Amino acid sequence: MNLAEMLSYADIQELGKIALNYECDCSSHSKNDLIQSILLTVGRKEFIENQMKRLTLEDIRFLNSLLFDPRSSFSLEELVARVQQTKFSKEEKENGNPRDMISKFKQRGWLFNGYSHSTKYLFQIPSDLKSRFSEALYKQFKSQIEETGEPSVYRDEQRLILEDIYLFLQYLHQEEGILTAENFLYKRQLQQILGRLSIVEEPVAKGPWRFGYGRMFREYPNRFSLIYDYCYYQGLIQEAEQRLTLTDRGKQRLQERRREDLLEVYRFWLRLYKNAIPNLQSLVHWVERLARRWVTADSLAKVLCPLIKPFYYDSSDSILDIRILQMLMHLGLLRIGEDTSERKVVQISKLGSGVIHGIYVDEEDRVRIEDMRM
Numbered sequence: 001m002n003l004a005e006m007l008s009y010a011d012i013q014e015l016g017k018i019a020l021n022y023e024c025d026c027s028s029h030s031k032n033d034l035i036q037s038i039l040l041t042v043g044r045k046e047f048i049e050n051q052m053k054r055l056t057l058e059d060i061r062f063l064n065s066l067l068f069d070p071r072s073s074f075s076l077e078e079l080v081a082r083v084q085q086t087k088f089s090k091e092e093k094e095n096g097n098p099r100d101m102i103s104k105f106k107q108r109g110w111l112f113n114g115y116s117h118s119t120k121y122l123f124q125i126p127s128d129l130k131s132r133f134s135e136a137l138y139k140q141f142k143s144q145i146e147e148t149g150e151p152s153v154y155r156d157e158q159r160l161i162l163e164d165i166y167l168f169l170q171y172l173h174q175e176e177g178i179l180t181a182e183n184f185l186y187k188r189q190l191q192q193i194l195g196r197l198s199i200v201e202e203p204v205a206k207g208p209w210r211f212g213y214g215r216m217f218r219e220y221p222n223r224f225s226l227i228y229d230y231c232y233y234q235g236l237i238q239e240a241e242q243r244l245t246l247t248d249r250g251k252q253r254l255q256e257r258r259r260e261d262l263l264e265v266y267r268f269w270l271r272l273y274k275n276a277i278p279n280l281q282s283l284v285h286w287v288e289r290l291a292r293r294w295v296t297a298d299s300l301a302k303v304l305c306p307l308i309k310p311f312y313y314d315s316s317d318s319i320l321d322i323r324i325l326q327m328l329m330h331l332g333l334l335r336i337g338e339d340t341s342e343r344k345v346v347q348i349s350k351l352g353s354g355v356i357h358g359i360y361v362d363e364e365d366r367v368r369i370e371d372m373r374m
Contacts, residue, residue, distance in 0.1 A: 001126065003039065006109075012028075015031060058092060064282055066130070075121070079102050079111075085279065086101075110126070145296075148295065153338065154338075157198075157331075157332045159259075160198040160332065165260050169231065172245060184219040184220075187203055194224060202221060213225070214226060214272055230260075230268050233367060267359050276319075276323070279307065283324060290303065292348055292353070297344040305320055308320055328348075332349070
């Protein structure tokens, strides 16, 4: 529903609070006057721009969590959880109750309780306001993005990850994998597998503890870790008695010479990486909107890093660069190159735009890493 419809279902007390917030000059005893005055105020061209100037960074983070969600209703518990995700620092966590922000959004007419018996305990955002805020935030972000020309050299992995999943299954059909007591491949065999794949990766070097991005992320390089976890989760491979072998389903893939569906691999990546990056889906949508032409990675970071909560050893910058942009490249959705000034530049591919717009994953739909351990 749009704002006008939601206002018509709101009670006069709620309308009065919204009108007071916008300093509307109207009778507080007439529901019709309140609605007309609010719509007149909100409908002004400069309204959204003025509202954006009043938003705190936490407000923007919370609003951003709603913009790319196609659902029309949210429970109080969902909204409280999203507000809590906007608080990155200790000071932010200590600053106010999450319900205060929800109340603030209600008083601005950006959230309403449902009007029917089944939705009265749910919250809804007016569809027309949602679109206007999305466009206003886009313009604000876009003004800070630096576009460049096409670089002379860039990496575009396209559908190579699908071919490498198939090559990994082929290897296990020819060679039985030998596992350590912790169910990791021995380094020598891991190097043999990595050497067969289209994209070269080095085994993980000693350094900070690796966790949060997959079941096998601790010991395997980023791209192969995703390939391995995808195959395991899809039931294509199995670990038993320190052996890694194909399942019947994995063998059938080879018999049919069938490659995986890129949409499903991308969906799996979202569900897996959301454990560490809760707002990953909205971040990917911003990358898609802001990088349809070649843009500098630094300008993209300037816009998006304030929306990214650090994850233990990973800073906001490293999460954007390594966990999001590089993985989007490995998924074949993003190109990465260097311009004449040796600055990193990125561009979403046509394939990437189609895949990103073609998949939505529910907020709570995640691959629980602990559930993958068997």
